[in-house]
Amino acid sequence: MTIASPIETRGDGFTLSDQDFESIAEFAHKHFGLAMSSSKKPLVSSRLARRLRKLNFTDFKSYLQELNGPNADSERSELLSLLTTNVTQFFREPHHFDTLRNDVLPPLLERARRGDRVRLWSAGCSNGQEPYTIAMVLKELCPDVEKLDVKILGTDIDPVVVRKASAARYSAEELSQIPREYSAYYTLQGQEGTIREDLRGLLTFGVLNLIEPFPFKGKFDAIFCRNVAIYFDTPTQQKVWHAFQRSLNPGGYLFIGHSERMSGPAAAALQTAGITTYVNSHAGGNA
Ligand SMILES: C[S@@+](CC[C@H](N)C(=O)[O-])C[C@H]1O[C@@H](n2cnc3c(N)ncnc32)[C@H](O)[C@@H]1O
Structure with a gap:
């Protein structure tokens, strides 16, 4: 039987360590004002894993480097979309x-x-x-x-x-x-x-x-x-x-x-x- 490490969350073949999660949470707070508690870790892990695979990254660290690099505006927007929801509707809260x-x-x-x-x-x-x-x-x-x-x-x-x-x-x-x-x-x-x-x-x-x-x-x-x-x-x-x-x-x-x-x-x-x-x-x- 395998017991998942308390500091790592597996997202579709990628491992999100506590340290990587903290770095992503810090990035999202600095750039978008988002507050992400550790309860969001499984969600972040699974949503970002799909993105990493699509962009051919092998781990979260290199993805973070990309986000912090120059010309990352469009990837930053992608990250925000992954971390928030765009749910809306006409005449919502009428x-x-x-x-x-x-x-x-x-x-x-x-x-x-x-x-x-x-x-x-x-x-x-x-x-x-x-x-x-x-x-x-x-x-x-x-x-x-x-x-x-x-x-x-x-x-x-x-x-x-x-x-x-x-x-x-x-x-x-x-x-x-x-x-x-x-x-x-x-x-x-x-x-x-x-x-x-x-x-x-x-x-x-x-x-x-x-x-x-x-x-x-x-x-x-x-x-x-x-x-x-x-x-x-x-x-x-x-x-x-x-x-x-x-x-x-x-x-x-x-x-x-x-x-x-x-x-x-x-x-x-x-x-x-x-x-x-x-x-x-x-x-x-x-x-
Ligand atoms: C759930 S939707 C709400 C849409 C609409 N206001 C409504 O109530 O139906 C949240 C929207 O907030 C946007 N958003 C999140 N952080 C933002 C920020 N720092 N500045 C501007 N928009 C942001 C997201 O991109 C998303 O489209």
Whole structure:
């Protein structure tokens, strides 16, 4: 009988030592803000083993060397994709879109009709279902919204999902998550469909790592960052919440995921306005 060593996990023919796991966890924390406890070791081992085999690496150490070398940007993105999930769906956590429709957008659209600029941000947007859902609700309330200065930004650290989001093509199964009353906002051809052109025009997509300083000059009126910070440790979460709070206009909204909690300096400036929903009570400038 073979008893597995407590410090080594076998992943499909590769052995992940505690030291290699620590190095990968350190790398993922430094570059992506991810918090990986040792309970993640079997998962990391099996997911990375497949990647090592595909790239013809013989062990985890040489893979780590590659990740730390120059020109490793695309492999770093691959690693992030392996360590996190891109699971998302249209109208996910629908109560947030009720708040958007009933409380957030009406005053913003009134301001936009008077010539003001309105900016909404889906941070960690994965394949784009979240920002397109925001666009559908916007369009429902204001059918000629493209004539106003209203824009939605969708960003994610993973360039693969950002490409999919920009392409706006989804399977019939993915599109079936959209409630019937919004079915006019996409066209279905066989087993695939596309989000309507006028909605797509409201959106811009980009690659952005949320643990790095945000590159924006202007502020946002609403930020959705849901089911992203769940991967971060508490200090990183608090840093990101604070950066969002400082990026919001006074009265701006922040929506976070169902299993995430607000804490740190941002909590003092954000008032609860519903389930995992916050309003920036700070009058302006940096909190
Ligand atoms: C589970 S999806 C959430 C998608 C969407 N917000 C939702 O709630 O349906 C998590 C996304 O966060 C992204 N992500 C993870 N770490 C990130 C980081 N440091 N900066 C930006 N995005 C990150 C992942 O690439 C992934 O697409």
